[in-house]
Amino acid sequence: MKIIYIMSQIKNLADLRREYIQPEFNKKVAHKDPIQQFEKWFEEITKVGVEDANAMTLATSSPDGTPSARIVLLKGVEEGNFVFFTNYQSDKGGDMDKNPKVCLNFYWPQLSRQVKINGIAERIEESKSVVYFQSRPRESQIGAWASPQSAPIADRKILEQRFEEMTEKFKSRENIDKPKQWGGYAVVPYSIEFWQGRPNRLHDRLLYVLDENNHWKIQRLAP
């Protein structure tokens, strides 16, 4: 019975398909610099008005090669690097301490686009993390103090209790200090692929790779 149920689900999934009708994306229209190309596509998806256009999958791997992927929010592109914030003591932080090679992935279905970025994650300067932390809503700042991100906790009550304790602790303080373990990473890219959905599954894929002279080279990949 169970197998029949699963098969019927798969059949339904197999029927889930659509045509991609976007115009051609080729070397003529693509910017020579992938960061400018990213900014162009980002501006275009922002204009569509989707929620969480800056949500990206961050893939890391542990020293034994176990992959792990989760969503984080892109908070800026600074000097060509992709910046996000998190807890340095989280699982992802532990992965990146030992293996800073990461992959970022954006999927923007409204424009049939995907951007895949491979790069090296580096902690940003402490002073920059402080500036960003201070710009966050007070409740998010307290949340960062309250949550030992990725650690097992017995139940939600503990989290809420910690939130209350931190709220009390900081109640007389106008500014809440940034926890030491919280901060930003900048992903320094060495390859960026832009994928544009096209009719008949003949999608356009342009891969930018940094050569030995630090110049971006573009090549087309088969879809």
Ligand SMILES: Cc1cc2nc3c(=O)[nH]c(=O)nc-3n(C[C@H](O)[C@H](O)[C@H](O)COP(=O)(O)O)c2cc1C
């Ligand atoms: C839309 C969305 C945005 C998120 N943004 C962040 C973020 O910017 N930073 C972060 O640490 N976690 C963010 N998270 C939570 C992460 O996906 C993840 O659960 C958390 O960071 C713990 O990951 P880890 O245990 O693999 O380190 C977000 C989740 C979602 C669904």
